[in-house]
Amino acid sequence: MKKNLGIILLSALLMLDIAAHFVVLSSLYPMYSVDSGFRAKLILNSLESEIVRRDNSKLPDVEIANNPIHKFNIIFYDDKAYIHLNRGLIRLLSDEEMKALLAHELAHPILGHRPVVMPKLPNGPRYENNVETIEYVEYNIAVVKAREEMLKMEIEADRYASRFADKKAIAALINQLVIDDIEKEERLHALGFQDSSQ
Numbered sequence: 001m002k003k004n005l006g007i008i009l010l011s012a013l014l015m016l017d018i019a020a021h022f023v024v025l026s027s028l029y030p031m032y033s034v035d036s037g038f039r040a041k042l043i044l045n046s047l048e049s050e051i052v053r054r055d056n057s058k059l060p061d062v063e064i065a066n067n068p069i070h071k072f073n074i075i076f077y078d079d080k081a082y083i084h085l086n087r088g089l090i091r092l093l094s095d096e097e098m099k100a101l102l103a104h105e106l107a108h109p110i111l112g113h114r115p116v117v118m119p120k121l122p123n124g125p126r127y128e129n130n131v132e133t134i135e136y137v138e139y140n141i142a143v144v145k146a147r148e149e150m151l152k153m154e155i156e157a158d159r160y161a162s163r164f165a166d167k168k169a170i171a172a173l174i175n176q177l178v179i180d181d182i183e184k185e186e187r188l189h190a191l192g193f194q195d196s197s198q
């Protein structure tokens with residue numbers, strides 16, 4: 001019995017020693033990882049060739065701008081599109097989520113989407129004799145219309161993305177990144193997810 005205990009103790013010490021060596025060695029020789037922006041570019045490249053192969057779609061000239069502050073977004077300049085990816089986001093997303101995000105952003109130019117121009121806030125007062133002015137009534141209607149148009153495009157882009165990327169990854173992105181609760185719910189619903197807990 002005593003002998004067995006000794007062996008157990010000895011092997012435990014040996015394992016601790018091996019573990020300690022690993023800790024020291026890994027801090028001396030850090031693993032080299034692929035640059036995070038480069039990973040996004042690799043995923044974009046394979047996604048683009050998949051889209052061309054399956055859909056024969058004309059792709060926009062896309063560049064990934066590794067941006068420190070932007071939320072992911074796509075910005076058009078004439079025939080060129082820039083996908084702005086937030087650096088933190090690049091590090092956080094799994095490969096499948098990255099693919100979902102890029103497929104969604106690529107879908108916008110492929111589907112011919114153009115940025116929606118938000119209406120300008122009227123200059124005059126909002127109320128006259130406690131009644132909302134006609135300018136404000138029209139402004140509010142225009143805002144609702146613009147939001148609906150944007151939501152429609154987001155849903156179309158999600159649907160397009162779901163043909164190339166995992167639906168669950170798209171839903172995870174929507175859950176994490178969409179701030180507006182109504183937009184979140186509508187987009188998840190359109191993808192076939194009933195609520196944000198799924």
Ligand SMILES: [Zn+2]
Pocket residue numbers: 104105108153154157
């Ligand atoms: Zn979008």
